[in-house]
Amino acid sequence: MPELRRDPIVGRWVIIAKERGKRPHDFVIPKDEVKGGFCPLCPGHEYTTPPEVLAYGRPEGAPPNSPGWTLRVVPNKFPALRIEGELWKEGEGIYDKMNGIGAHEVIIETPHHHETLSQMPLERLVQVFWAYRDRMVDLSRDTRFSYVIIFKNFGRAAGASLEHSHSQLIALPIVPYLVSQELKGSKLYYEYKERCIFCDIVRQELQTGTRLIAENHEFVAFSAFAPRQPFETWIVPKRHHSDFRTIDESQFQALAEIFSLVLKRLEAAIPRCPYNFVLHTAPFKEPYLEHYHWHFELLPKLTQIAGFEWGTGFFITPTAPEDAAHFLREINLVEEGGQDDGEKA
């Protein structure tokens, strides 16, 4: 019997098609064609990108925009939104509009063309999260921006257009709709129960354990109760933090550990699994919220979004999140030949 489930934060309904009961090996992912040829993100090709806004790892004294980096952030060469100019907002009758002010940057996560996030050594994955934070701090000084969304597309099916591992950042003059829905839903919960819904979710997922994938002293990773895609996974800080910019050094290490573990398990369960992940955090103008946690949402791209989903906002998932979590927990990375960071890393 299928089951309807409601997301407790935004109220979105999903259908868990339990009778389909898809297991990891039911998802067959075709191998992305290796394109080869010139890669504008590889070391030595820095001249093809706009001047970098951040770089790590280059030896002291080495000039900017030269090889030797371990991570590099550059503005989009052909941006959809423009960083220059004043922000103006206007109404046209009942319709609102504003000019296309924003920043679009690409975080080149590794100098190695074929290295993926799941293969990356922990100290370099820590750098990726540092870069997210550093860019967010810098862009939040620009009073035209209300929000920075950070996301990654991995695999062609998930929208990645280049093999070289990268994530992206877009600074916006508005708070995105999905984030404002989360903010509204969590505020309503807080007003009613006087507790943060994310703190309650973390507590309940740790207590029941049925959707738990991994935890460490700072973070918990679990299958979302009402997922939009099979194996949708959330990584949430255990301590109450609404603003990603306040993350501290010990959390960076713990975040890299749990992220790496989740990605390795996903890759072991569904080889070449395409995915998107997104970082949700509090808006710049109200960073300290008692009702909100920053968190990562990781969505494997395993089903299609078609008419029913577009028309209703419902999603149909052929794998129950309890089963997804079970499959991912059961994977023994040591036996698979990978490094097991331990469930309680």
Place this chain on the structure above:
Amino acid sequence: MTEKKPKVLIVDDEESIHLVYREELEEEGYQVLSALDGPTALELVEKERPDVVVLDINMPGMDGLEVLRKIKEKYPTLPVILCSAYPEFKQDLSSWASDDYIVKSYDLGELKASLKRNLAKAGR
């Protein structure tokens, strides 16, 4: 002594584009070469050594981004200007290997400015 005309290779699967570009660019003093598909373009790059390439993206068979990757792999300093009717290809980071991206138009003002800029940048 006559000055050597800069050689521009136009790559586009629409023949009408070649007619328009050829007429306008020859008037501007360019020598114009034409290719209707990716493989012919790669052959002409080898054989004719153009000074600049103007490349469409949406072509059957080998698309412009693949042609771009192959050209830049061998000739990283050869300027390539992407010229497409579809601005959304800008979101494909493969397009970053190009030296410029122009949205196709029958007004060639932007293309002409880009040709001058990129030829000067490359010292050609």
